[in-house]
Amino acid sequence: MAQDHAAPAPRKADIVPVAKHTGIDLLINGELFNHTGDPDMPLLWYLRDVLRLDGTKYGGEHGEGGADLVLVNGKATSAIGVPMGKLDGKQVVTVEGLADAKGGLHPLQQAFIDEDAIGCGYCTPGWLIASMDLLTRHKDPTDSDIDTLPNLCRCGCQTRVRSAIKRAAASMKQGTKA
Template sequence: MAQAQALATNPTSNITPDKVREGIDLEINGRQFRHTGDADMPLLWYLRDVLRLTGTKYSSDHGLGGADLVLVNNKAVSAITLPVHELADKKVTTVEGLAADDGKLHPLQQAFVDENAIGCGYCTPGWLIAGVDLLNRHPQPSDNDIEQLPNLCRCGCQTRVRRAIKRAAAAISGGHA
């Protein structure tokens, strides 16, 4: 009984906090995370299996097809080919991070909706990431610029994707699509 009373008055007397785990500090979609697991884990699996950000898709072990694209410091890269240890001090944006904090869609996301550029949806996150990267580099992309994107679509949405990217370019520049 005396021991229970002593713990009740000073419950932390025997508690020693764990030291902070060594790890890799990451910024993903504006939030801070610490990865304490395998430093060679591909970013794709960290996003999907640890953070449950499942928008980024698996397309191949070599990043072919574009479904696994994310932005790293605003440049599109394959998440399956990028180990987590290469991301310290870099900003990662996934498709989940494209919309504004208030929920307003990125102009390219809105253009995809407006142009009905979503088929089955599997490739859509990769198209969005590749499209944002393209619009950052080429504010008024040509058809050839769009055709150079690495994305594959089995549903045949490429024509609508092209229109969506051009619509977003017009919206971003203040014009109308």
């Protein structure tokens, strides 16, 4: 007669809860993503290399100049400076997410075009993101408010950027496109 070699019942101390799912859930431009890779990967590389959202630029390993800014829960944040592991449950908006669902430009984007505030274009995504953050905090920003933005432009577009931000603020107050 063969003996039954069934596994012994687990003891309460041996039962370990298992996570319902693995990975980092986050919303990017309104779409849900689940990152199952390295939690130390900077958000910038996830956006550019995994999702192919390349509007956000690399501005140095510490986010110098603001080219790598995105909105995380509405606040301008350096995408190179935040690891994926810190983003579970967060909402991220990149420059690609500023336009409406039909591709219509945000008043801020239109104002940048109207004021010719683009120059070479490398810093423009960061300026747009920083300006969005500013306009949510200050509906009618002053020159001093604008001067606090961390962005650098080597093309010399700062004066036109200032005009674009003010134009967008006026447009947004009126509920019209710039």
